[in-house]
Amino acid sequence: MTLFTRISFMLLLVAGAFFLTIFHDEAKTDTSKKSVESEEKPISTAGVVSPNVSEKTMTVILDRIYLDGEVSEEIRTEPFISIGDILERYKNWKLVEMDDTEAVFQKKINDISPLLKANGYFGITDKGVLSIFKGKPEEKNAQIIQSFFQIDVHKLESGVQKELQHGIPIKTKEKYTKVIETFKPYSIEK
Numbered sequence: 509m510t511l512f513t514r515i516s517f518m519l520l521l522v523a524g525a526f527f528l529t530i531f532h533d534e535a536k537t538d539t540s541k542k543s544v545e546s547e548e549k550p551i552s553t554a555g556v557v558s559p560n561v562s563e564k565t566m567t568v569i570l571d572r573i574y575l576d577g578e579v580s581e582e583i584r585t586e587p588f589i590s591i592g593d594i595l596e597r598y599k600n601w602k603l604v605e606m607d608d609t610e611a612v613f614q615k616k617i618n619d620i621s622p623l624l625k626a627n628g629y630f631g632i633t634d635k636g637v638l639s640i641f642k643g644k645p646e647e648k649n650a651q652i653i654q655s656f657f658q659i660d661v662h663k664l665e666s667g668v669q670k671e672l673q674h675g676i677p678i679k680t681k682e683k684y685t686k687v688i689e690t691f692k693p694y695s696i697e698k
Contacts, residue, residue, distance in 0.1 A: 564588055567610045570601065575681060576628070576640065577654050578621035620684050628653065629675030630687045636661045638691050644675040656688060657695040664694060 570582040588594050594611055595603070601613035620628070624640065631645025632638060637658050643650040661669060678684050 566594055568594065568598070569610065569612045570598075571604075571612065571614045572617050573614060574617050574619060574621035574624075576620045576624050576684065578623055580621065619681050620678060624653070624678050624684070625680075628678040630672065630678060631675045632659060632661070632669075632672040636696075638672075638688075638695075640678065641675065645672070646674055650675075657692070659691055659694045660696050 565585050565587050568584045568586045570584070572580045572582075574580075586594060586597070591606075598611075598613045601615045603611065604614050605612040623642070627642055629641045629644050629650075630638065631641045631650075633645075633652070633655070635658065637655050639645075639655040640653045641650040642653050664672075676683075676687055678687070
């Protein structure tokens, strides 16, 4: 082979490789454009049902009952496949009532309610009844949340009477039980 033939052959190979690379990338680009276009089009799933997805829902009512008698209620809508799913999910709750569309669960909470922690005060009514007020008892708009027992006010020291009239804040379960136990010996038996 002559030098001219060798150079021509090499140029032909380089040109072929060059064209192959260009056309190969365009074919790849066309394919990727088609896949991007197909991703942009929404796929209709009407009439297609997945075996793991259920359209059944149940209203679940969760009642939390606090030491002070306050009850908070939370309402949820829960998806489920069988009633067993709902019962398993709330196995630490007491089932009170259930039908096909609604389940009511209760749980006793060994603490005072958030309402009491935020704005609860022990105080005494005009008739001498130890009560819990929403707000300070001395305020006009203070509401009685819970009443306990009547106290013989005459047996109390004047400082303690004033403290009850102004209100003793309740922030913890321990404070709640301590105040009740402190005033129990002063209760009037009927």
